[in-house]
Each structure stands twice: as structure tokens, then as C-alpha cells.
Amino acid sequence: MDLALGRRARLLAALVLVVLAALAARSGAEVITLTEETFTDKTKEKDTIWFVQFCVPWCKHCKNLGTLWEDLGKVMEGADEIEIGQVDCGVSKPVCSKVDIHSYPTFKVFYEGEEVAKYKGPRNVESLKNFVLDEAEKAGEAKLQDSKGAKTSPAIV
Secondary structure, eight states: OHHHHHHHHHHHHHHHHHHHHHHHHHTTSOEEEOOTTTHHHHHTOTTOEEEEEEEOTTOHHHHHTTTHHHHHHHHHTTOTTEEEEEEETTTOHHHHHHTTOOSSSEEEEEETTEEEEEEOSOOSHHHHHHHHHHHHHHHHHHHHHHHHHHHHSOOOO
16 A cells, blocks of 8 residues: 555656646746836846836737737747836836826837837737847947947047
């Protein structure tokens, strides 16, 4: 009888590990929930592009996106200095008011605390990915230009 109980325990432990591994893989999407407490500090992070989805749970258009935002998070997980965020405007109304959200879902890009772009293209992972990568490249080029301008500008005497 102890032998059967030992097998059951091992089987149960293996099953728990499989379930935990599946949950970890599923939650591997790097979508960071931003709130009234975290939004400003996170989007002001130096040299970091934030691509943020603003939504509400009751919105049918948001629901129709399914796992799109999580899928984008998975695809972008290895991208340096690009973060994928999400704000629930039902919970974080002050954030959504501050950044002028009037319809759902809305997708915006922030760089060093400033809104730099609003996404209005097709709602598929590839288009979203290309858009945020283009915005990151623009931000990098602008930063490079600023640093070159600072080095080459004449001294004021």
C-alpha cells in the first residue's frame, strides 16, 4: 500500500510541476500593468520606449483583441529598452484622463515621460511590432542628434 501511495505522490508532484511550467510559460508575456502609482515613473525611465494599451474590461473592441497584447509582449520580450504596458482605465481613470484617452482600445508610445506617437494601424502582432521598433529607432536617432548638437554647439562666452 505504501508503494501505491508513493507513486501517487510522485505522479501528483509531476502533475503540479507540469501545471506550474505551463502557467509560467503562459505568464511569460512581458506585459506590465501600469497603474496610477506606477505609470509616470515607469514611462519616464531613461532610454526606454513604452508601448501602452489603454483599455477597459467592458469594451467589446478590447475583448475582440483576445491575446494580441500578450502575444506582442512575448514577441518583444527580448527587445532592449522597449517595454509593453497596459492600463485598465476602469481602475486607473486619472492616468487615462492625464494622457487624453477617449476611446478604447488606444495604443500610445511614450519615451522619457512624453507621448511620442499614437498607433492607428492594423491590429496584428507584426504591425504593432514594426510600429514600436520604428518609434524606438526614431527616439534613438533623435537622442543621437541631441548629443551631437550638444558636443558641437559653440560655447557661449
